[in-house]
Amino acid sequence: MLKGLFANTRAKGMHYEQLAEQYLQAQGLLAVSRNYNCKYGEIDLIMREQNTLVFVEVKYRKNNRFGGAISALSQSKIQKLRRSIYHYLECNKLQNSLVRIDFIAIEGLSSDNIKWIKNIS
Template sequence: MLKGIFTNTREKGLYFETIAERYLKKHGLTPVSRNYLCRHGEIDLIMKDAQTWVFVEVKYRKSLKYGGAINTLSQQKQQRLRRSIYQYMQDFTLHNIALRVDFVAIQGNTPHAIQWIKNVF
């Protein structure tokens, strides 16, 4: 049971990002960076799938109330994520690269149900 093991939401976010990263590594992706912050927002995970750069948004919800984790990627969040990705590409001078945006939704207490959606937008 996870209740009470986190002292703040940042700690909880890092925990579930670690779960998502391990899951993606098991499926062949290679970690590049975590928690890239810029004025537009944050990119939870940056990974590579062969030559494709993969920008990953991770969301956790304990219950299915209000649609659960899978329904948390709003239009506003997608816009912030797009802008953050463009900023990352500028900061690291990445041009003409293959990229995609994935979404990892983690649901429930242990064991966690993980849904990985490739090319979410």
């Protein structure tokens, strides 16, 4: 069903990032930025919860075969994410900011199956 729904994997990724952003906004977070790219990698979502910048990695899997979306977050991905966060903070002169890294795992065709894991590192 998903095959024909999205023009390409980037469109699919943007769709699920938007779902994650809407979910987090419903939980009281404010959107700051989406898809921040630098030489170290990409940050899917940057949100704010009170005085904390929340950097969010979003993963989607159509099913839980091979461990599902939660198992898609590797240590190497977390390292790339950290480097990208440091770059973002430095470029925006936010080195003294409170920071948290969260993970959103979405599985299946329903947007009801969203798991939010706070402070993954």
